[in-house]
Amino acid sequence: MELKEIQNLIKFVAATGVAEVKLEIDNVKITIKTTLEGSTPEITYLQQAPMQQSLPQAAATTLAPAAPQAAAAPVAVDESSKYITIKSPIIGTFYRKPSPDKPMFVEVGSSIGKGDVLCVIEAMKLFNEIESEVSGKIVKVLVDDMSPVEYDQPLFLVDPS
Incomplete structure (x- = not known):
């Protein structure tokens, strides 16, 4: 994914009013969080996952359920x-x-x-x-x-x- 595509994605998410979007393409993970009041992005994380296939899947299964529970608390x-x-x-x-x-x-x-x-x-x-x-x-x-x-x-x- 190129920088221009990421910038367009951030602008799109900010315009829709969504609080948080998580996207995973191949070995790149993107999380975009926006503020509730405005339409400017608050935090953008880019994380390069290791190339080893079994480890990212195990990490994703461990981390994914924790995020919704933390948001619900x-x-x-x-x-x-x-x-x-x-x-x-x-x-x-x-x-x-x-x-x-x-x-x-x-x-x-x-x-x-x-x-x-x-x-x-x-x-x-x-x-x-x-x-x-x-x-x-x-x-x-x-x-x-x-x-x-x-x-x-x-x-x-x-x-x-």
Whole structure:
């Protein structure tokens, strides 16, 4: 990957408003983190992986699960422990509406029941409805509409009472 392509990728990520993007091509790993308020990149890491094939795969499997857990921990600490976190069951693009001209599935303050559709996550051109496994009231939506989400990423906070 050339420097110009990396610069274009940084500009694209900053323009979309995504908080973090990780990309791995062959033996090059790129992580781009942007600030939530603005559109300027905060941190960009370029890491050259060793050429040995078995070692990077083992390291990737060890390090990959640690990052989402570390990101999820502050949410649990910041919010009251009485709330239930609904997490993404798949990787994809998060949508709060069934289509652009329809209303959102749920808003902050909406009462939900078990089995109610909360959002849609698009993965490989398939739109997967994400249903609630709990009843309660939506306290907070943790992901912006049309944002990429990762497996086990917190999406909603629900007050079960």
